Amino acid sequence: MIFFRTLFSFFQDKQYRDLLITSFIILGFGTVVYHFLEGWSWLDSIYFSIITLTTIGYGDFSPQTNGGKLFTIFYILIGIGIILSFVNTVYSHYNSVKKK
Numbered sequence: 001m002i003f004f005r006t007l008f009s010f011f012q013d014k015q016y017r018d019l020l021i022t023s024f025i026i027l028g029f030g031t032v033v034y035h036f037l038e039g040w041s042w043l044d045s046i047y048f049s050i051i052t053l054t055t056i057g058y059g060d061f062s063p064q065t066n067g068g069k070l071f072t073i074f075y076i077l078i079g080i081g082i083i084l085s086f087v088n089t090v091y092s093h094y095n096s097v098k099k100k
Helices: 002-012 015-037 043-052 067-100
Strands: none
Touching: 002 015, 002 067, 015 043, 015 067, 043 067
8 A cells, every 4th residue: 555655646746757757758769769770679679778777688689780789878878877866766755655
């Protein structure tokens, strides 16, 4: 129950909503670029975007084109900060609601 209350209160705050929207935009942008640059399916593209930005990096996919490799360098540098901010914000918000 606390999870759903936390989630609901999270979406009510404009700052958190903006961070969530930004995270989805970054993931969507990466998905579209990988789909067209590397020729991957949409599912493979979103999978690679999420795996890359969460720094899991299974290694089952990797960019093969020079454009894909160059994009990945910038995508990681920009995206990791945003994704980590999102995870940290969710964690902090959850802890503050839990303490109340």
